[in-house]
Amino acid sequence: MKKTGLLLFTALLVISCNQKNKENESTTNDSLVTNEVSKPIETGFNIENISVSTTDIGVFPFINLPKGLREMNKPLVREFDVCFFPIDGIMTPFEGKLYKTFIAPNRGENFSQHFFEKSMSDYLLSIGAVKIFDGEITKEEYDRYNKKDPNKGGEGDIGYAGQNIKFWVLRTKKDGNIYVQYLSNNAGASLNVLQEAAFEQSITKVTAEEISSDLIEKGKAVLYINFDVDKSIISNDGIETVNEIALALKNNPSIKISIEGHTDNSGNADHNKTLSASRAEAVKEKLTSNGIDKNRLAAVGFGSEKPLVANDSDENKAKNRRVELIKIN
Structure with a gap:
């Protein structure tokens, strides 16, 4: 009888301990889930948070190509157009004066991806630009926006899934907001520059x-x-x-x-x-x-x-x- 009672007590003790462990595990897991959900996620873009640069950046498109590189074809230059730039991985439209080009090495020379990207980043940092995005957009994002871009597939086009896009913003006192994005591979590069501007209606009634x-x-x-x-x-x-x-x-x-x-x-x-x-x-x-x-x-x-x-x-x-x-x- 004593032996039976001892076995029963031991079984109850094990069950009690297991139940406590489950309760503790449940409490811990609930705590982890709660902390993860309540953790603030930093998203959004506010250009007002970028300092205004007083550096003289010359005339549009404000960037001379690095030594040994050239525009592959005639660049796309528009007094007013739209260009899409990645904000938090979302291709976002901005309007203004637009420059888009493909870049190639001078004839007889090889293209160095490292040289191009270091030239771009060092120069942009020197004039006060801030890097906003460095990465790829998803296929879903490309499918969402690409038909809204009137220049898709054109000269200097950027913004396809799988491309590593580097996007910079420069605020200037003289020339306003400048948006720059580029990408490169072992053969060449693409560059887009947009000087933000408000649309001005030029159509008047014919009398x-x-x-x-x-x-x-x-x-x-x-x-x-x-x-x-x-x-x-x-x-x-x-x-x-x-x-x-x-x-x-x-x-x-x-x-x-x-x-x-x-x-x-x-x-x-x-x-x-x-x-x-x-x-x-x-x-x-x-x-x-x-x-x-x-x-x-x-x-x-x-x-x-x-x-x-x-x-x-x-x-x-x-x-x-x-x-x-x-x-x-």
Whole structure:
């Protein structure tokens, strides 16, 4: 009996000790979980936390390439555009004056990744820039943002999953906020520089007075009338411009015009010529419906045959997609 009681006491003692150990383990684990959740995570970017540099950094794009290196092709330079930079691994858009280029060694020389990156980091530190990011973005992040970047796949493009991107910010008293990102491998590098600037609207309403003045003084008026994509249907804002043409002709009843449609060189040349003719005819029909005698109007399409400027950039192609009013008397 004593032996049985002793065994029972021992069993209860073991069970009690095991239960206590489990309670202690549970308490410890709960404490670890609580501490991990409550630990503050440092995220976000505030440019106000970066000191303003008074260093003279020259003129845009503010960075001369290291010795022995060159721009591989013609760099992308825009007075106003958008560029995406990694903030906490999130590709974030900033707007302003933009420079993007691929970098290669001079002919006959080899590219040193270490030389390029040390040259960049030492120079940026010397002028007061601060490194904000040094790492890769995820494939999920690339998939999220890449279609929002109008320059994706273009000159000096940066921002693909698996690329090691180095992103710096420089605040200056004279030139404002400057954003710099670059990457390199054993063959070459890419560099982006953006001088942040607010957007300034440059589009103003075309007026009948301006059209009249151009026709009388220059013999022609160059207009940008919007149409539905690949169609000759005039958009709502395009109709407003056509209404101003009608008013200009009513104010100058002796003027006769030829309405000439033009496109850029994208796509099939025959299709572009047909489309430009259809659009010129659509403007003529709208003017006629506004009370302008059809005998004062002619319509013709030239497609891409008479560009204003070379079709060598998106901006120039936009300039070539136009309607010209030519005074014919």
